Amino acid sequence: xxxxxQSPRYKVAKRGQDVALRCDPISGHVSLxxxxxxxxxxxxxxxxxxNEAQLDKSGLPSDRFFAERPEGSVSTLKIQRTQQEDSAxxxxxxSLEVRTYNEQFFGPGTRLTVL
Amino acid sequence: AQSVTQPxxxxxxxxxxxxxxxxxxxYGATPYLFWYVQxxxxxxxxxxxxxxxxxxxxxxxxxxxxxxxxxxxFNLRKPSVHWSDAAxxxxxxxxxxxxxxxxxxxGAGTRLAVHP
Numbered sequence: 001x002x003x004x005x006q007s008p009r010y011k012v013a014k015r016g017q018d019v020a021l022r023c024d025p026i027s028g029h030v031s032l033x034x035x036x037x038x039x040x041x042x043x044x045x046x047x048x049x050x051n052e053a054q055l056d057k058s059g060l061p062s063d064r065f066f067a068e069r070p071e072g073s074v075s076t077l078k079i080q081r082t083q084q085e086d087s088a089x090x091x092x093x094x095s096l097e098v099r100t101y102n103e104q105f106f107g108p109g110t111r112l113t114v115l
Numbered sequence: 116a117q118s119v120t121q122p123x124x125x126x127x128x129x130x131x132x133x134x135x136x137x138x139x140x141x142y143g144a145t146p147y148l149f150w151y152v153q154x155x156x157x158x159x160x161x162x163x164x165x166x167x168x169x170x171x172x173x174x175x176x177x178x179x180x181x182x183x184x185x186x187x188x189f190n191l192r193k194p195s196v197h198w199s200d201a202a203x204x205x206x207x208x209x210x211x212x213x214x215x216x217x218x219x220x221x222g223a224g225t226r227l228a229v230h231p
Contacts, residue, residue: 042221
């Protein structure tokens with residue numbers, strides 16, 4: 001009965017390092033979203049998975065950002081060669097079905113700081 | 116382009132006073148509207164949502180919101196604020212333009228402080 005979990009909760013990276021952020025959605029949820037929340041801003045959509053298929057990656061800011069959900073459950077957001085502008089909270093959300101009115105359940109986020 | 120505007124960055128109210136947080140949206144179709152609350156270190160929690168029907172919707176924790184199509188607004192209200200309501204509040208819009216799934220567009224948020 002656990003909610004969406006994310007790890008690590010905090011990550012400090014030196015500029016140029018690669019990072020991997022993990023999301024464990026609620027069991028059985030078909031849809032999985034990643035959002036980026038910069039300081040003082042609302043979340044912004046990054047990418048969407050329906051089961052293992054990545055159907056929308058229109059929000060990924062550059063080709064340094066890559067996401068996967070190979071078995072349709074756990075998802076990983078990878079950022080290569082991190083830059084200072086990547087510093088933000090990365091939120092994962094899942095919902096039971098695909099329909100537009102389904103509630104998204106959010107995880108606590110991973111706060112990434114790039115030095 | 117779709118967008119959400121929350122005009123108030125910070126609001127301070129006294130405990131027991133009434134509250135209204137403003138939200139205006141721009142969306143090229145019938146919108147689905149949401150209010151989320153975010154407490155420090157916590158994920159976003161859904162307060163309420165509007166899809167169709169009665170334009171006044173009730174949510175959790177005593178919150179309600181009214182959809183006004185003519186004003187493109189979806190303001191959040193609470194008649195009596197509690198100290199535990201201090202948090203950041205986000206308005207979001209989604210709907211049929213999201214490609215069949217609920218890609219949400221969020222406002223920048225309103226930070227609520229509650230004085231004892």
